[in-house]
Amino acid sequence: MLRILLLALAWAAAGAACVRLCRAAVAAAPHQARRSTRPRDRELTLLEAAFLAGGPGRVMDVTLVTMHRRRALLLAHTGWATVVDADTDHVLERSVIRAIGPAGHQARTDAVRRAAGTADAVRAIAASLEEAGLAVPDTSRARSAAAVRQVRAAAFAVPVLTVAALALPGGGVPGSALLPWFALPLLLTLTALLIGRAEIRPYLGWASPEGRRLLAGLITTADGTERGRLTAIAVAGPDAIEDPLLRRALSSGRRERAATRAAHRGH
Template sequence: MLWVVFLLVAWGAAALSCVRLCLAAARPAPSSGAPSREARGVARAADGPALTLYETAFLAGGPHRVADLALVTMHLRRRLLVAHTGWATVVDPDGRDEVERTVIRAIGPQGQAPIPAVRSAAAAADAVRALADRLVAAGLALPGGAGRDVVAAVRAVRGAALLVAALGAAALLTPGREQRPGGAGVPVLVWFGLPLLLTLGCLAIARMEVHPYSSWASPAGQRLLAERTAAAGGPEGDVLVAVAVSGVRAVADPALRAALGAARHVP
C-alpha cells in the first residue's frame, strides 16, 4: 500500500500549491489613493513615446535591474570600469543622474569596490526607492514587488504538477497497487490524474487571469513594457533597452556579462 502514501502526498502538494496560488492572485494590491501631481506626471510621461530606461528596468526586474542598468550605462560611456575580476572602478566621479551618483557613492571614496556590494547598495538606495514610489503612485508598479507572491505560487503549482506525475509513475512500480480504494475497477493512474488535473487546471486559469506574471509591474505597467521595444540614441541605446528589459544576459560582451552575472544574488 505504499502507493497510497504517494497518492496522499500528491493530493497534499496539489491542494496546498493551488490554494497558495488562489490566495496570491486574489490578494488586492494596496490602494495608493488619489494620484499626486508627481504621480500624474509619471503617468503622462509613460503615456508618451516610451518609459524612461530606469522606469523600464524597474518594471521589468525591480531595483536590482535598475542597478544593473546603471552599471552597464556607466561602463559603456566610460564613466565606470566593470572588470571581469568582479570589481567596479570609478573613472568619472561626476554622475549624470541621481542613480549614477548613487552607484559612485556605493563604490566609496577609494574609487573601487566589488560589484555585488555596489549592486546591492545601489538597489537599496533612496534614489531607487523614490523611483519605485513614483511608479507605484502612478499605478505602473506593484508595491514592494507584490507580484513576487504570484510568481512564486505559479512555480509551486508547476512543481506540484511534476511531483504528481512522478509519484504516479512511481506508483505503477509499487507492489500492492491492486488494492485500490473505491473498488478494484479504478486504475491507479486515475487517482493520480485527479490532482494532476487540479494543478493543470489551476495553471490554465492563472494564465488566463493573471498572465503575464510579473513581480514588479502592474497590468498597466506590463502593457507599457510590451510597447517598449526601441530606444532613441543608436546602437548603444538599443543595448541599454535590452538590458533594462531582459537584464545582464542581453549584454553582448561576455566578460562584462560574466562580471555582472556574478553579482546577481537577487532575481
C-alpha cells in the same frame, strides 16, 4: 491502507497548491486596475523604464553605463569598477560612489550593482511606479511566484505518489482501479498551471500589464542617439550594449554566479 494514504496525500497536495494559486490571483488582480489618473499620458523616464524591464538591477546597469560613458567610472571587462570622478549630484550615482569609495578605489562591478540597487532612490522609483499601477508590488510578485512553484511541485508529486501506490501490494484491489483517482489531482494541477499562465504570469515580472504597454512603446521609439542606446539597454539589458568589452563588464559577475550555482548543483 497505504494506498489510500498516498491518494489522500496526492489530493491534499493538489488541493492546497490550487487554493494558494487562486488566492494569489485574487490578491494580485486589484493591482492591475490600480492606475494613476492618466496613465496613458504618462511618459516613462529612463530609470523608470529600466525598473519596469528588469527591476533594481537594470536600473543600476543603466546608471553604471551612464557613468562609464562620461568617464566618471571605469568598467573593466574583468568585472571591476574604478571610480575616476567622484563628483556627482545624481542620487543614484552617489550610491554607486558610496558602494566603491572615493576616486581611485575599486570594487567588483556585480557587488556594486547589488549594493547600490538597494538605495532609497531605487525604492522611490519602485514606489512611484507601484502607485501609478505600472509596477507589480514586491509582495504580489513574491506571492504569485511562490504559488506557481507550489503548483509545479504538486504536479510533480502526484505522479510520484501514483507510482509509489501502484508499487504497493494491492490487497486484491487492481492498480487500474486507482489510476482514475490519482489522475484527477494531476489533471487539477495541470489545469491550474494553464490558468496560471493567463492569470498569474502578468504578476511574476516587474511591470504590470499597463507598464508593459508603455515599455513596448519605448522599444519602437529607440534610435541610434545616446538616449536611444540607453533606452535599448534599459529595456533589453546588457545584451543591447554594442561594445563587447562593456557588455562583458556588466555580465561577468552574473556569469560567475551562474557557474558557481551549476557547480554546487553538480556536487
